[in-house]
Amino acid sequence: MKARIRQWAMIIACVGLATCSNLDNIDVDAEGQGTIPAATPLEKLLSNFDLGGFNNIDFSQSFKNQGASKDDVDSVRVKSFELSIPAPPGQTFDFLQSVAFYAEASGHPRVRIAHLDTVPKGASSLQVSVDPGVELKPYVVAPQMSITTQASGSRPDQETTVKADVRLDVDIHTGCE
Template identity: 25%
Template sequence: MKSFLPKPLALFLLLPALLLAASSCQKIADLLSFKVSDSTNFTIPATGLLAGTALNLPGIAVSSTSSSTYAGNNTTADYVQDVTLDKLTLTTTDPSTQTFDFLKSISIYIATDAAGSNKVLLASLNPVPTGQTTISLTPSGNKLDMYLRSGNYTLFTSAELAKALPQDTKVRADSQFNVKANLK
C-alpha cells in the first residue's frame, strides 16, 4: 500500500505517536509499583555480657500493612511479583537518650513463621556508628515476595555487642518495601 504522505512527514507524525505510547506504558508500570511501610517495637534486654558476645533476640511478630496497601493499589497478594526491602531504620525510643553504642554489628532476618524455619537476611549494619539514636541498616537485596504475601511475618535479630547494655532499651523498627504487582 502506498502512503499519501512524503516519508519525512510520515516519520514526523509517527514519532509523537510512539512517544505517547511509550509514556502511557510508563504510567501503567508506575501504577504497578508502590511501597509498603511497616513499623514495630521491641525491647533489647539489659545485658552484662562482654564486648564481642553474640546476642540473639527471640522473633518479633509483625502485622504488616501489606494487605491494605495492596487493596489501595487495586491488587492482592496473589498478584505480587517482586518485593525487596528499600530501607530499614532502627530508633531507640526508651530511654530516649540511649544510643546504639552498645552494638558492634546487627543483622535482622525475616521469616514467615515464629519458628524462623525459612528466615533470610533482611538487612544488616557493620560497623554500627557510635553516638546515634537512629541507624539505617543496609538491605540484603533478597527477594521477599513470600514474606509479605500473608500480611504477617516475624523478624529475628542477631547482634554482636560492643559493650554491655546496662538497661532494657526499647527500639522501633521502621521498614519500607518496594513492591511490584499486577492489577487484579
C-alpha cells in the same frame, strides 16, 4: 496524514507505557518495635540477643490500601531499613556491636535481608545496609511472615525501646501490562 497519525499513536503509546511503569511499583512501609530489658550483671557478659518486634507480619491491609492484593505481587525487595531508639531519651546503640535481620515464613528458608557489621559509637539512629537482590515475594505472600534479629553486643544498662522502619519496593501487576 498517515505519518502524523502514526507519530501521535507512538507518542500516546510511549506516554501510556511510561505512566504504567510508574503505577506498578508501590512502597509499603512496615514498622516494628521491641523493648530490650536492662542487663543483669550476668547478661552483661552475654553476647547474643533478639530485638524482637516483627512477628506475624501480614501485608494484606497495606496492599488493599493501594488497591492491590497478595495475588497481584510480582516482586518484593527491601528498599530501606532504619533503626532508632525512642526511649529512654539520650540512649545510643553503643550496646550493639553488630546486627542482622532475617525474613522467615513457614515453608521457606530463613534469608538475611539487612545487616550492619559494625555499629558506630554514639548513634541513636542507624541506616542498616540492605542485602541487595533478596526476593521477598514468597515471604510477603505467605499467610504469616516474621522479621527476626540476630545481634551481638551486650544488653543495655537500662530498658531500651528499639524501633525499626522498613520500606519495601513492591512490584505489582496492573491492567497496564
